[in-house]
Amino acid sequence: MIYAFDAMVIFRVLGPFEATTGDTRLDLGGPRQQAVLVRLLVARGRAVPTSTLIDELWPGEPPAQALATIQGYVSRLRRVLEPGRAPREKADVLASAPPGYALRAADVDSWRFENLVKADHGGDPGTTLEQMEVALRLWRGPALAEFQELPWAQAEATRLDELRLVAVERQGDAAVRLGRSGAMIADLEAHAAAHPLREEAWRLLALALYRAGRQGDALGAVSRARVALREELGLDLGPALQRLEQDILTQAPELDIPAQAPGGDAGPQAPGRQAAPETALRVVVADDQALIRTGLKVMLDDQPGLEFAGEAENGEEAIALVQAVRPDVVLMDIQMPRLDGLAAARRILAAGAPPKVIMMTTFGTDENLYAALRAGVSGFVLKTSPPEQFIAAIEAAVAGDALLDPAVTTHLIAAFAGRPDPAVPDGLFDADVDLVKLVARGCTNREISVTLATPEHEIAAEVAGLLRRLGLVDRAQLVVLAYERGLVSPGS
DSSP: OOOOOSSOOEEEOSSSOEEEETTEEOOOOSHHHHHHHHHHHHTTTOOEEHHHHHHHHSSSOOOTTHHHHHHHHHHHHHHHHOTTSOTTSOOSSEEEETTEEEEOSOEEHHHHHHHHHHOOOTTOHHHHHHHHHHHHHTOOSSTTGGGTTSHHHHHHHHHHHHHHHHHHHHHHHHHHHTTOHHHHHHHHHHHHHHOTTOHHHHHHHHHHHHHTTOHHHHHHHHHHHHHHHHHHHSOOOOHHHHHHHHHHHHTOGGGSBOTTOTTOOSSOBOTTOOOOOOOOEEEEEEOSOHHHHHHHHHHHHHSTTEEEEEEESSHHHHHHHHHHHOOSEEEEESSOSSSOHHHHHHHHHHSSSOOEEEEEEOSTTTHHHHHHHHHTOSEEEETTSOHHHHHHHHHHHHTTOOEEOHHHHHHHHHHTTTOOSOOOOTTOOHHHHHHHHHHHTTOOHHHHHHHHTOOHHHHHHHHHHHHHHHTOSSHHHHHHHHHHTTSSOTTO
């Protein structure tokens, strides 16, 4: 939500961090004082406890006077953000929100960007194209680059960059649906080359090439996607790309530009035919709490590319539902009546061509976390997580990866306190062990690339290589191995 008041302060984090009011750029003080403000921006209007600010601004060893320092930062920031406010008058921008503070009245470019990307435009590609262009113009450079030494800033920068890629793909999809394939080919080519593991990037490029009358190049794009996925992750093409390849080979009429699309540039066209609907990932929700099921259904209905495929309130119903509707992903509560989620997940994963299973937890049964990871689930999220965490977990699972909520990782580390001396698996070098430790601490490939000063695509390839050499299915099992062998401990 954006709150209006006189002389609105505009914050920009999608590039060099700055705050302006009118034509004036505000002096926000030093890096640590600015970090207080940025941390509140990341919270999107929610209150951040003072204890959290201290822990996250001084990871590891906060100074003795940390509380007084935070209070001093807030006082100085308030004077800058609201210079006309009387000394004891209530602050409207950087507000007190016990037990901490919240940013209440602000126009933030990242908030506007996220609202634009996640908005439902009623299926109108023209509106979508226009809004994605507006959203992408808000970016002036890497987000939060000045604060990358702070883990929470790294995580937010990664999330925003993922949303930026989604915006690029929504823009490309809308342009292709409008018949503007030729104008988008160069941009889609660059996008797919920069992010070769994103199947949606390759799908859009191949479809744009086909509609521009370049059938051979379209098949070549699908072939390049197959090589990238096999070499980097050891995976085959997903269902959407496999279907597209077959449709291109047979020149399926569903690939034709819709007759009503204005501005069609080139490519095969069949008057009166409708474009094929975009393939959505079908998700089943299994949880014994109706409120949780309802909330997740609303989230899935609001998210482009995801489809709610059914709900179950216990493990037995979940197994039957999966067999009936054959979803792509199951969001499974770890503790349910009649048959608990862990047992249900094992039975689902033991069947032929199983869906991906993501476990949900409230930490009511911590002892099951380790067992679930060993069973081969594709991630763990807290039920209290924001929608974007669930969406990221679904996308990671479908891509063959596994997302572990950082809080889950913390609990796992604590559960393995007191392990014996580390036992390094045979065949691993020191550099391999360093990589395993970073993965085990919940770092993403992007965070690891920053830490090791290595390109992100090389990190992805190294992680995939480790999984093959160790005979592991995914990242989650690599995390388990690190704990079992004592490579990560609570104090490390």
